[in-house]
Amino acid sequence: VRDKTPLAKHLRKALRQMKCPRDKITGKERDSDFAAQIFGFSEAASEWLLKSNQHEMHNNVLELFFESGKFLMISEIYDNHKTQFISINDKTMTLFCLDPSEIIAEALKRAKASVLFSATLTPLPYFRETLGGNDGDTMLMLPSPFDPRRFATILHTGISTKYTDRENSYAPISEAIFTAINSKKGNYLVFFPSYIYMQSVYEIFTDLYPHIETLLQTSSMTEDSRAEFLTRFDENNPQTLVGFTVLGGIFSEGIDLAGDRLIGTIIIGVGFPKISSRHDLIRDYFNEKNGDGFDYAYVFPGMNKVLQAAGRVIRTETDSGFVLLIDSRYAEQKYKNLLPAHWTNKIFIRNAKHIPALI
16 A cells, blocks of 8 residues: 555555554444545546556455455445444454344345244343334233253352453352263253353363363364364264363354264353454444443343253254253343243253252
């Protein structure tokens, strides 16, 4: 961007705006100056690309040209109630949708009727609002046809997994995991709210119980390594296998380990997304809209991930197994209300010694 072409001029101005003193998260006003520079770059790039087909930077400029087009398309429908400009470490600028409900509602209007369904639309009023519905839309929750006697739901409320307590939780969680998986030979998945938390407990668990076969999800798994990970969950495994994974990741939804391929799932925490400026924007927006900003930004999305992970255990009408949730917050009424209605036989404990008998 050192030359004097229109292409470089607009890029220089855009970069200067990203590096100028400002909050990393821009707030209520549309950054029209930045968008104008991107528009100028896009027009200049369109001409430059036609004339510079052999230039060594042609492919780089072409890629940036397409990204600029997408950015401008969203920028044109910018709305302070939907979207915010976000500057991150002076390196990226993005448009972030805070509330998709109006956009989805417009799409739903193009149909005579729409039915939205999932096993994890909890709580229903939250999903109805964020998915473009209104107070007049019908909500229906059907009872599960599955025999609850084939599915144990255990909530261990004796361990806090709050961020300030996590370091003290590593050993107790390792003990609880072992107590649960040692009750019956089989295949198990353990879900953590973050890779760092997972890695910390994994190191302690494998040090304490080196004889237990374990698998560890990594942040850069390929399609082949993911398939290999799942293949290890064989119903004929000669010994117990425990997979350490992350909530909201590739193994917490959309996989089917039916029968004895998976007989138990242990979920650590309440699934909160990592505290971030992006989620704080959602919190602030919904605080102004309905006063429930923290729940909309952190609690409801987190519990949705928990329920997705819990759903890995029972995949057919002949399955049986258990889900063990570990977090002191499950003793609070707010979180009890977010648990599925068909968990009719859930049991609350405060000590891991009760787990074997329950399983």
